[in-house]
Amino acid sequence: MSNPAFGFETTAEEVAEAHKAEIPGKTILITGVSPNGLGSYTAKVLAMHDPKLLILASRTLSNLEAAQKEIADVAPSAATRLLELDLGSIAKVREAGQKVGSWDDVPKIDILINNAGIMSTPWALSPDGIESQFATNHIGHFLFTNLLMDKIVAAKGRIVNLSSAGHRFGPVRFEDWNFKDGTEYQPDAAYGQAKSANILHAISLAEKLQSKGVTAYSVHPGGIATNLARSVPIEVLQKKGILDEDGNLNKNAPFKFKSHTQGTATTIAAALDPNIADRSGAYLADCKVDHGEVWEKWAQGQDNAEKLWALSEKLVGEPLDV
Incomplete structure (x- = not known):
């Protein structure tokens, strides 16, 4: 059961303090870490509670270095490692996943936070011919998560996908994810498709990994003034x-x-709260499991989740068993 004291106004610091026993010694990987972003703020809050290692992933090294400095300013003793990760390219995702796999000193990943995303961008295709928002927000994370799976399973870890109430802009177009090659492209509908996919991905992971002790969640962080809508x-x-x-x-x-600290609270609740361990696959908003208030039917159900898994395997070019 979610913490009844948490809600819209709850801050990341309050959630981390409430569950501070869940952080020490943990290896945590966060994608989409850049200055002034939700990923960076999430990392800073977690860094203050003695994690073993924070792995910061982003497409741009300069963003990672700036975020690393921000973390060092608030938690000088926190261990961090940088990982260049371009989620819009299947080849680049494979490179990053293989790199993490080669780190013998990182035998497990306790928490994976799939935070990176783009929003309502103009029509564009990824290098792999996939609509850019679907490619970056979902397909990249789908593959990256699977490439890290051995280390996540070793930790009986948690996976958190940042979705959005914006998933209500549109469902996954299982037969036409590229909007008829862009001729019917609507930026908000494509954002909705990608965010719906983030929810369904977590549902699939929860079902497939239940026997291995791994849990997965998706979250709506709230409306926050970041660079996402740039x-x-x-x-x-x-x-x-x-x-x-x-x-x-x-x-x-x-x-x-929401402020940045309110906007990262739900992510941290999903990553840490032991009280939702039996709700794997759930969608959270305002630090609580959502029971349909902002959760569209098209982003629910094992049938939809399995359809998305099959489509995702098709787009990455291989079956991915977990």
């Missing part, structure tokens, strides 16, 4: 009421924004 034109954000006419956050936006 590809969305200002006029679109204004039309949606997110920005005002001057380009600033709209105080009368259709939803209430």
